[in-house]
Amino acid sequence: MNASVLIASHYGVVHFGDLECEAVVLKGGERGYVRRQLATLLGFTERQRGDRFTKFLREFVPKSLSCIEKEEVTILLPSGQKAQLFPAGIIADLATAVVDAAVHGTLHAARQKIVPNCMKIMRALATTGEVALIDEATGYQYHRAPDALQDLISKLLRQSSGSWERRFHADYYRAIYRLFGWKYQGHDRNPPPVLGQITLRWVYGPVLPAELIDEIRSRKGITQKHHQWLSDKGLSRLESQIHAVTAIARSSVDYRDFSRRCEAAFGGGALQLALLADEFEEVA
Structure with a gap:
């Protein structure tokens, strides 16, 4: 894990329907979410984060897990708090995989409760792309090189x-x-x-x-x-x-x-x- 702390150049709250998740853009233009908040939207409590959340990711987006672990960095939010970054580009696949599993009857009963949130995420991303959602929430749309x-x-x-x-x-x-x-x-x-x-x-x-x-x-x-x-x-x-x-x-x-x-x-x-x-x- 990278011990360095990166500063979020842009910060805001993304809305997936009535769900909220803090989003950031780093100085290099990398977009992402505050990992703990995203984990909460997917049904993981403070105690269950960490290994259980990683196991969940390995089950539903195994090909993206190495990318998440490789790019996992600590970020400094405007509030002064430190958080872990969850990179953009994965949440749509994750939500889709959960809903697909529910449709095919292979989703574990304990995870059925997160299906509504996954559907809200999918609907939001179907209406507005992930890049646009984050850029609008953080104000980065006014700073990116066009x-x-x-x-x-x-x-x-x-x-x-x-x-x-x-x-x-x-x-x-x-x-x-x-x-x-x-x-x-x-x-x-x-x-x-x-x-x-x-x-x-x-x-x-x-x-x-x-x-x-x-x-x-x-x-x-x-x-x-x-x-x-x-x-x-x-x-x-x-x-x-x-x-x-x-x-x-x-x-x-x-x-x-x-x-x-x-x-x-x-x-x-x-x-x-x-x-x-x-x-x-x-x-x-």
Whole structure:
């Protein structure tokens, strides 16, 4: 564990519905939460934190645990109190894994009580991206360097919404529905919520960084779809990813198998802004 203490340059309280959690941004731009508060939201009392919380993380987000332990640092809050940082980028996967376990009937009875909080976290992040939530709560949105983001916005997003065209065809839906043993019967006006979560995580996530998805959310109307805001370059990336995800879904045994294959193929499904900026620099 790193013995150094880092000072939070920006601090605020993130709201997941009616839940509250202290959030910080460090000088290097790393975002995260106060670990003890996040543990409380997930049902761990003061006495149960530590080993039990680590065991919980190992069960639901094993691939992220090494990242949490590696980046675990002590931070100094404006109040003068010291706290442990829980890095951003993991809470959505953690909440989703808990809810998935509840849906599949594999969640331990003692953990059923945290499902409502996990659903509140998922709903909040579905409406506003995690980066935007933290930046708004801490005021960091007024201090971050805009150059790289604005450059990518100009390349991948339109100035105004385009007309709607079908981008996700029946083959995609049939392949995803089959993972759950459902039969796709044509266009569904009220598709199951898990479909939107899969699409956001494995179609949009690997080809658009979180900052661009947040920008689309801030622009689009209630009835508009994300892809209506993509430029030709953005649509090209999207369509290639739809084909890739469809192929993986077709060859997967079930949702767990599909998720593992996507993790292996797309590295967790979270494209970083810097990586995409570098890619466009090379192409230019």
